[in-house]
Amino acid sequence: MEDSDDEVPDLVDEGGAPSSIDAQVDDENLPKVPITIITVTRRYKSAGYLGAGKSTLLQHILTAQHFKKIAVILNEFGDTASLEKPISISQGSTQVSEWLNLANGCICCSVKDTGVAALESLMERRGAFDYILLETTGLADPGNIAPIFWLDDALGSSIYLDGIVTMVDAKNLLRELHQPVGDEEVVDEHQGHDHTGPKLSVAHLQISHADVVIVNKTDLVSPAELVVVEERVRSINSLARVHKTTHGIVPSLSGLVLDLAAYSSVTSDSLDFAAKGHSHLDSSIGTVTVTLPPLYEAGLVALDKWLRAVLWDSRLPGHENITGWEMHRTKGRVGTTDGKVKMLQGVREIFDLIDDPEGDAAEEGSRIVFIGKHVGGSEIVESFQRSLDASLAQQSS
Ligand SMILES: Nc1nc2c(ncn2[C@@H]2O[C@H](COP(=O)(O)OP(=O)(O)OP(=O)(O)O)[C@@H](O)[C@H]2O)c(=O)[nH]1
Numbered sequence: 001m002e003d004s005d006d007e008v009p010d011l012v013d014e015g016g017a018p019s020s021i022d023a024q025v026d027d028e029n030l031p032k033v034p035i036t037i038i039t040v041t042r043r044y045k046s047a048g049y050l051g052a053g054k055s056t057l058l059q060h061i062l063t064a065q066h067f068k069k070i071a072v073i074l075n076e077f078g079d080t081a082s083l084e085k086p087i088s089i090s091q092g093s094t095q096v097s098e099w100l101n102l103a104n105g106c107i108c109c110s111v112k113d114t115g116v117a118a119l120e121s122l123m124e125r126r127g128a129f130d131y132i133l134l135e136t137t138g139l140a141d142p143g144n145i146a147p148i149f150w151l152d153d154a155l156g157s158s159i160y161l162d163g164i165v166t167m168v169d170a171k172n173l174l175r176e177l178h179q180p181v182g183d184e185e186v187v188d189e190h191q192g193h194d195h196t197g198p199k200l201s202v203a204h205l206q207i208s209h210a211d212v213v214i215v216n217k218t219d220l221v222s223p224a225e226l227v228v229v230e231e232r233v234r235s236i237n238s239l240a241r242v243h244k245t246t247h248g249i250v251p252s253l254s255g256l257v258l259d260l261a262a263y264s265s266v267t268s269d270s271l272d273f274a275a276k277g278h279s280h281l282d283s284s285i286g287t288v289t290v291t292l293p294p295l296y297e298a299g300l301v302a303l304d305k306w307l308r309a310v311l312w313d314s315r316l317p318g319h320e321n322i323t324g325w326e327m328h329r330t331k332g333r334v335g336t337t338d339g340k341v342k343m344l345q346g347v348r349e350i351f352d353l354i355d356d357p358e359g360d361a362a363e364e365g366s367r368i369v370f371i372g373k374h375v376g377g378s379e380i381v382e383s384f385q386r387s388l389d390a391s392l393a394q395q396s397s
């Protein structure tokens, strides 16, 4: 990875309109600012290739009436082709949009230094905006970006990850899924990334980490082709909501693209949705749901231990011979025998269990959904069940 430009990028005001970002603000009582990561799949840079519609979507988000002041961070990955036509934003009555260009490098490689510093410097102007959009092109692995907002104390105290939105091109997606990570003409930076086993495409990673997938350019495919594309997306990630659009026009933004609260709560509905399940159209990646009755205290301890083995050590207890799998997303609602419900959230190796005061364990039991590479076998369910049984047996002996 090249690191020739360590400087923190400045905010670029592209609109030319007066910026309110200089406003003096009181840091103390400000709410945390949500950040939405928008990622767009991209096959490769080639003559005549048109983007999936990221600029079009951003345009739509920034001009729609949502009464938010949005700061936009662009990570163009040195892709000068797409920088040739800067996005012009029509400024609504209350909106001020600022563009922070991470001119050099891919955010998933650089975010730990330049990216975090850029976000921190952006947060110094906190109060002047109330939402952040972080756009990354189809070369970044969102799984490397998402945990930063959990792990970085400084950022974590002022920003929270609201959700990951992945836009795909209905016309090109199936081809993009056949392009393994590292084979893109444009990226060398990614070759150091640790994706072992049969190769996944970047599009797989972008879809498997998404909370929302926008299938754009639906006008360019037949209804039958669109069904295939949508099924394919759902087979990779059964948790994500899928919206089909032309020109990125979603019926509303709040709840569909913005304000998803995808990392702060796990709703029963979202798990129902995943549990409906889909056939394993995609053999390399998939979604598994584990359903259990409410857990005893010992079961909770066993769950924690099992998650550590699986997510931290990449070890599937009882199936140590199985390798080459990786977990991308974990979501669940775990009921306990005292009637409480805990919400489980995870990205890659990071996970968190938090109480849901609204939950009713007797009614809903326990459900955990895993999305990941070569996750799809009964081994996951079996391994977890075995760990639980072992802990219960130990307790009663
Ligand atoms: N037919 C059709 N064209 C679309 C749609 N959405 C966007 N486009 C067009 O596709 C082209 C690429 O759209 P952009 O929004 O620039 O895509 P991008 O992902 O930002 O691409 P880059 O600028 O190359 O990064 C433009 O000419 C858009 O007008 C759509 O739903 N249907």
Ligand SMILES: [Zn+2]
Pocket (backbone or CB within 6 Å): 106, 107, 108, 109, 110, 139, 140, 141, 189, 190
């Ligand atoms: Zn990278």
